[in-house]
Amino acid sequence: GESVGLHLPTLSVQEGDNSIINCAYSNSASDYFIWYKQESGKGPQFIIDIRSNMDKRQGQRVTVLLNKTVKHLSLQIAATQPGDSAVYFCAENQAGTALIFGKGTTLSVSS
C-alpha cells in the first residue's frame, strides 16, 4: 500500500539550533498531514497539522511546510531545546481513510 517515509532516521542538533525534519509521501490524493512527537514509553502527541490547500502553517516554535509538487513535508523547530528530544512522525490521509504513518525520525538535542 501507500506509505509515508522520512529521509533520515536520526537527527542530532545543539540546543538553540533550528531543526528541520523531513518527510516524503507517495499518495498524491492525500489532503491532510499531521506531525506527531513521541517520547519514550508514551503515546504520540499532536504537534501541528496542515491541509493540502495550504503550503505553510505556523505554531508555537514550529512550522510545517508542504510542497505538493514533490510530495514533501517538513517540520521546522526553532531554537531547539533538550525537551524536544523525541521521535517525530509524519502522517497523511484523505478524509474517510486511515492515517498512514512514517517510520519516524529520532531527534537528539545536546546542551
Place this chain on the structure above:
Amino acid sequence: DGGITQSPKYLFRKEGQNVTLSCEQNLNHDAMYWYRQDPGQGLRLIYYSQIVNDFQKGDIAEGYSVSREKKESFPLTVTSAQKNPTAFYLCASSISQRINQPQHFGDGTRLSIL
C-alpha cells in the same frame, strides 16, 4: 481532564492465552483506533471503529479482535492466534474519521510474552 486512558501499562501473556487491553476516552469522539508499534517502526493499524457497534479491520487484524459496545470504550483482545504479540499497543480517537481532524493517543500498553 479529557483524554484517552489505556490500561494496563504493562501486560504479560502466557502461551495460548487471550489478553484484553482496555481503552477508554472521555472526549466524546465517534472514531477510535488501535495501532501496533514495533521497535524502530511506525504505527500499523489493527482495527478501527467509526461509530458504536461498528468496526473495521485495519492492515494487520489477524490474531486480534475488538468490540465497540459503548462510545467511550474500544477494548482490544490479543488472541492466541497472534503468534508474535510482543509490541507496544496504542489506542487513539478522533472526532470522526470522515473529516480531517487529528487523532489523539493514549500512553500505550506494552505487551510481552512470558
